[in-house]
Amino acid sequence: MRRDFLVFGSPLIEQPEIEEVVASMKSGWLGTGPKVHKFEEMYKKYKGSKYAMAVNSCTAALHLSLLAIGIKPGDEVIVPTMTFTSTASVVIHTGGIPVFADCKKDTMNIDPEDIKRKITPRTKAIIPVHFAGRACEMDAIMDIAERHNLRVIEDCAHAIETEYHGKQAGTFGDLGCFSFYVTKNIVTGEGGMAITDNEEYSSTIKIMALHGMSKDAWKRFGDSGYKHYQVLYAGYKYNMMDLQAAIGIHQLPRVDHQWKRRQEIWNMYNEAFKDLPVFTPAPVESDTKHAYHLYNLLLDIERLKISRDDFLDMMTKRNIGIGVHYVALHLHPFYQNAFGYKIGGLPNAEWVSERTVSIPLSAKLTDEDVEYVIEAVNSILTLNLS
Ligand SMILES: *Cc1c(COP(=O)(O)O)cnc(C)c1O
Secondary structure (H helix, E strand, O other): OOOOOEOOOOOOOOHHHHHHHHHHHHHOOOOOOHHHHHHHHHHHHHHOOOEEEEEOOHHHHHHHHHHHOOOOOOOEEEEEOOOOHHHHHHHHHOOOEEEEEOEOOOOOOEOHHHHHHHOOOOEEEEOOEOHHHOOOOHHHHHHHHHHOOOEEEEEOOOOOOOEEOOEEOOOOOOEEEEEOEOOOOOOOEOOEEEEEOOHHHHHHHHHHHEOOEOOOHHHHHOOOOOOOOOEOOOOOEOEOOHHHHHHHHHHHHHHHHHHHHHHHHHHHHHHHHOOOOEEOOOOOOOOEEOOOOOEEEEEOHHHEOOOHHHHHHHHHHOOEOOEOOOOOHHHOHHHHHHHOOOOOOOHHHHHHHHHEEEEOOOOOOOHHHHHHHHHHHHHHHHHOEO
């Protein structure tokens, strides 16, 4: 039994970002400034997009992206039910209506066939989520979007490194939104980024992220002298700080290194669990790159005498942090009360919701940590066969 708790999704923080944060503190420039600008430049080069707009969360990036494409009260936006709440709550913040589509059982990604079924005359956009870092079926999704004149915003919170048919995730749709939250593949504490090739979207997001003030208002206290700004909209306070970008500019260059380590762990897990009563992740589709953000096991509960929640408790008792990604959104009280969703409507996501568990997958894990997790999963499941 390990003595310390293995924190789920604990980030790998190294000396250069620690020093950079300290340097920001000493410089006195904590807020949006040159380091945010540098991080944006690095990020758009990394993703190959024309514009990158740093904000303080992926949720903010998604919200501003919906405003940029012009979502208005009453507009419908199709989102997967198998996702984090903010993919859908941001639609509500614009006055729009999130319409849930089911996922596929094996990939947990949104099912293009169900997107088609959910389209109405009020549908304006789709937000596909590259679940766990696995690319969605972007050919099919972009084809549907084109036929029905829908905008596409990719929720890339899990998908910093994801590629599909030689193209970067986040560059298929009108905009792509990324998260640098503490558990994500690159971290800034809290933080997010929207990318696009559309200049108008880019400038709307820049302006709306900082109080609706005219572009470059963040420079008004710089050494080139005070600059007047104009308030153009009732904007938001979504800007990223230099303190956050200070972490990001050192995390981003290590993105491939950390990805390789997570791939190694992923392969160790696949090998270790192949004969257990679980469904391990579906093989990575050819001509795609998986970001290996989450390792989900789907417990084969028909062959076990414990439930998924029992399994969570047993892992916690062994000092292992675990996650559930996700209990589908339409099963939560808010979405049921607000939109009348009931159990039974989105069967694949419900099936996953009952069985899924995410085990630690972080570049910070040592081989011993990984072996400890493997041993725990192994013994819990083999001792509880029905
Ligand atoms: C983490 C996450 C978000 C939100 O990201 P924040 O940066 O925490 O706002 C959105 N969508 C998905 C799928 C996520 O996992």
